[in-house]
Amino acid sequence: xxxxxxxxxxxxxxxxxxxxxxxxxxxxxxxxxxxxxxxxxxxxxxxxxxxxxxxxxxxxxxxxxxxxxxxxxxxxxxxxxxxxxxxxxxxxxxxxxxxxxxxxxxxxxxxxxxxxxxxxxxxxxxxxxxxxxxxxxxxxxxxxxxxxxxxxxxxxxxxxxxxxxxxxxxxxxxxxxxxxxxxxxxx
Numbered sequence: 164x165x166x167x168x169x170x171x172x173x174x175x176x177x178x179x180x181x182x183x184x185x186x187x188x189x190x191x192x193x194x195x196x197x198x199x200x201x202x203x204x205x206x207x208x209x210x211x212x213x214x215x216x217x218x219x220x221x222x223x224x225x226x227x228x229x230x231x232x233x234x235x236x237x238x239x240x241x242x243x244x245x246x247x248x249x250x251x252x253x254x255x256x257x258x259x260x261x262x263x264x265x266x267x268x269x270x271x272x273x274x275x276x277x278x279x280x281x282x283x284x285x286x287x288x289x290x291x292x293x294x295x296x297x298x299x300x301x302x303x304x305x306x307x308x309x310x311x312x313x314x315x316x317x318x319x320x321x322x323x324x325x326x327x328x329x330x331x332x333x334x335x336x337x338x339x340x341x342x343x344x345x346x347x348x349x350x
Contacts, residue, residue: 175303
């Protein structure tokens with residue numbers, strides 16, 4: 164994943180305007196899988212070991228977000244798991260689009276859990292293909308042609324290792340479903 168991102172960043176050059184303090188991708192909730200949950204929780208534990216006050220602030224922001232979001236949460240607010248299916252996807256599309264990520268330090272504009280960030284965060288910016296086509300951050304690739312964007316496409320998981328790891332995790336632990344960062348970090 165990291166090498167795919169480095170390669171896409173190299174090919175993107177000045178089109179890729181992502182930088183520390185840019186928080187475009189840190190606003191609005193998105194679903195995370197159970198591997199992301201593990202990464203984030205390990206990252207928060209590591210932060211607690213090295214900077215307990217910062218970890219406490221992340222947890223506090225997560226608890227505050229859960230409190231704000233629980234009433235309209237398109238899933239089970241008791242477990243933090245998102246509902247599945249087409250109707251749930253539609254409800255989620257309009258859910259908490261202005262909510263900042265609890266890992267985002269509002270004073271510095273930096274991610275407190277950058278090394279443990281979810282896969283969605285890791286691939287934001289460079290062109291990545293999805294069922295909706297080739298997507299890019301709206302701040303990047305300004306004025307680029309479709310061909311220039313396509314030449315910078317990133318394939319973060321060409322061998323679909325993430326799916327295999329999720330299946331293995333589900334089999335080993337029984338942990339299933341998707342959630343959002345706030346529910347993951349609030350506990």
